[in-house]
Amino acid sequence: MSVVSEELSLKGVIKELLSYKSAILGLIILAGLIILSIYAVLFTPFAQSGALWNDQQVWLKYPRTAAPEWTNLFSGKKLPENIYVNMSKPVNVSKEGTRIKRTYISKFSFSYDDTPSEIIFFFNTSYEKLRPKVSILWIKPDGENLLLGTYKIRKGGTSIYLSNNLRLVSDLQEKIEEELGKKINKSLTLEDILFRNFKTGGILKGTYTVRLDVLVKNETDRVEWQGIVYGKVYGLAGTDDKRRPLHLGLLWGAPIALAFGLVASLSITFIQLIISAISGYYGGKVDAVIQRLTEIYMILPFLPMLVLVQLLYGMNLWRLLLLLIILSIFGTSVKTYRVWVMQLKSYPYVEAARAYGASNMRIIFLYILPRLIPPTIPSLVLAVPGYVFLEAALAFLGLSDVNIVTWGRIVEEAFSEGALYKGYYHWVLMPSLMLVITAISFALIGIALDRIVNPKLKEM
Amino acid sequence: MPPVVKVLVKRALILFVIVLIATYITILVANVGGYIDELKKKEIEFQVAQAVQNNPQYKDLSPTEKTALIKKLAQVEIKRQGLDQPFIIRSFRYLWDAITLDLGRAEKMTSDSGSRSVKVIILERLPQTILLFTTATVINFFIGLFGGLSLSRKFGSFLDRLVIYLSPTSAIPGWFYGIFLIMIFYTWLHVLPPGGLVDYPPPPDPVGYVLSVLKHMILPLLSWIVSSFFIGIYSNRTFFLLYSTEDYVEVAKAKGLPPGQIERRYILRPALPPIITTFAFAVVFSWSGAIITETVFNWPGLGLTYYQAINLVDVPVIVGITVVFGYLIAATVFILDILYGLVDPRIKAGMGEAL
Secondary structure (H helix, E strand, C coil): CCCCCCCCCHHHHHHHHCCCHHHHHHHHHHHHHHHHHHHHHHHCCHHHHHHHHHCHHHHCCCCCCCECCCHHHHCCCCCCCCEEEECCCCCEEEEECCEEEEEEEEEEEECCCCCCCEEEEEEEEECCCCCCEEEEEEECCCCCEEEEEEEECCCEEEEEECCCCHHHHHHHHHHHHHHHCCCCCCCCCHHHHHHECCCCCCECCEEEEEEEEEEECCCCCEEEEEEEEECCECCCCCECCCCCEHHHHHHHHHHHHHHHHHHHHHHHHHHHHHHHHHHHHHCHHHHHHHHHHHHHHHHCCHHHHHHHHHHHHCCCHHHHHHHHHHHHCCCCHHHHHHHHHHHHHCCHHHHHHHHCCCCHHHHHHHHHHHHHHHHHHHHHHHHHHHHHHHHHHHHHCCCCCCCCCCHHHHHHHHHHCCHHHHCCHHHHHHHHHHHHHHHHHHHHHHHHHHHHHCHHHHCC | CCHHHHHHHHHHHHHHHHHHHHHHHHHHHHHHCCHHHHHHHHHHHHHHHHHHHHCHHHCCCCHHHHHHHHHHHHHHHHHHCCCCCCHHHHHHHHHHHHHCCCCCECCCCCCCCCCCEHHHHHHHHHHHHHHHHHHHHHHHHHHHHHHHHHHHHCCCCHHHHHHHHHHHHHHCCHHHHHHHHHHHHHHHCCCCCCCCCCCCCCCCCHHHHHHHHHHHHHHHHHHHHHHHHHHHHHHHHHHHHHHHCCHHHHHHHHCCCCHHHHHHHHHHHHHHHHHHHHHHHHHHHHHHHHHHHHHHHCCCCHHHHHHHHHHHCCHHHHHHHHHHHHHHHHHHHHHHHHHHHHHCHHHHHHCCCCC
């Protein structure tokens, strides 16, 4: 295809772009992604996103592998959300032997169609001599009382994972079997025991009561607590197996994906253009060297080289970007662009410039390059998704930068933790959706631009 | 020597030099961290230690004497192999080793037959990669070619517009579709295996074995077909439409030639060289794509081996596969040159200049 002959003004291109419905859709999606990115950078702790994402302590109060909340709208079964059982003023303070007993009562209502995923009690204490003792009593809506154990609480922040306490669970199951007068053949989970009606097997809906008796030695000993009944749905995008809310990861991944794809595509295209302009304009030995270089580049196995360097020198997104640019600047497009330059070289206005004594650099940068830019814009836009997916592909191979959160990294974590086989679809689908809509938006705009810039295509 | 052979020999030589340079770059990249040196020294120490342990002559030595002896012998061996020489000299020896496919021993990986030789590991996995990705590229090529041709006849129809509208779906790479295909056909419908080469245990009879391999190929193939389906048809269609507006096509139409003949002689024939180029680049691209697709589908080819080598940081295997990829790409480019010579009369006539 030859270089476009008529001048294209930016204004004209944009005006024409808006006459394509597909391009408008692409622009709307892109605008949305840009707004999301700006929001992520300005209004969330974006600079610390990598550190936060890797710190498991930060996400303790989120449910594990919860589906997005909106999935409740589409399924007949209403899955539970997180329920916080908070401390209020003690209902009763009494003396028990040499100790002081504080009694707390908290109530919550439960009307979901499935059991919660976990139950954890968090404590924050300070005391002088003896460890405080806490006993937890669970009262179901039908009035059944279950003692969930008595615990001595260490100083500072502690959590009691009731769901992992196998001893407690089997003791409770025995007690239930005694009451029912028959054996239950499968081993129940704590959530089954606490939230099901054993006569019918269904979920027991209604008001649950939690009673905590806290025994302390001194008046000044402080015990703060919170119980969390973890849900099975959370937020806009759910959570992963390390309890991290995915919507944050998706938000933090947006600016990185856009910046990476755009910077890679822009810089590679412009460097390729400059190289082709030099190659085509000067000809001779310079041309020969550059052409041989493109042939060497063609043989260099691109992805293996990227992987090799990332592996040997450590993963870093910005080094990856630099490497990607270095490995692409002598790409095959150089050959195409060079042919265009050679055509332009013989145009009268270039001849005229040479006649009045313009320097070679002036001719290349002011007379040839500006004419080459419009026809390369579509391929520039169309190349962006490729770079975004390249980062995802490297992340998929386990070569992701641990200091940042990218969509590819989330997909990789989901895949390697077996989300596909365990049925945590949201964990794969949400980051994939982001990648897909980003790719589609650039493709929609790029294809429309292609038709505008190459008028021959427009008739077709 | 006929000119065609002369040109091809010249071309093969140029390609070989290019492979040499590309391999040398790989070695430089891999060696800046000093990995290959460390590796070679470790290998020598290992071999010397084994030789000393197995030699009855040294049976009565105390452990400290033995260690000292091993150290001394290893130093001698390191010197003998020239590892104390400056890097520039050694780098050329590594280049020779790589080019002659003397790829050394893997650090951690073994082939299925239990060998530690990088060459054996690679040769064991290479056929699977070629099988899967050549099949995928050939299928995609023909879908694009015939789809494009038939669509260029129905220019402006509903089907034509549909393909244009759906062409952005190809911005998503094959491996990514693979994840969804596994989700649909394995996790949800339970009709196809999620990955691997054959069922376990492999069927004993050859027919059953081939059928099982074919069954495992469906999803990886499908992922690549879905990914390039619309863009393949769309770009070929546009391409044929561009060619069909040429003046000589108008002349042929004016002469009253049947449409089939116009298509074959005046549209398809001149469009063939660029189509073949596209095909060759698709093949080259597929070698690189193999790494990630084979990882997704657990397909035991070179790409998956590469991925495993990355996870184990087995540098000899990584460098070896990189070199083999280089050779594969060079071979593809060479075949492309031959095909070009066959289909493009301008090249056949002016042999040399056009190359």
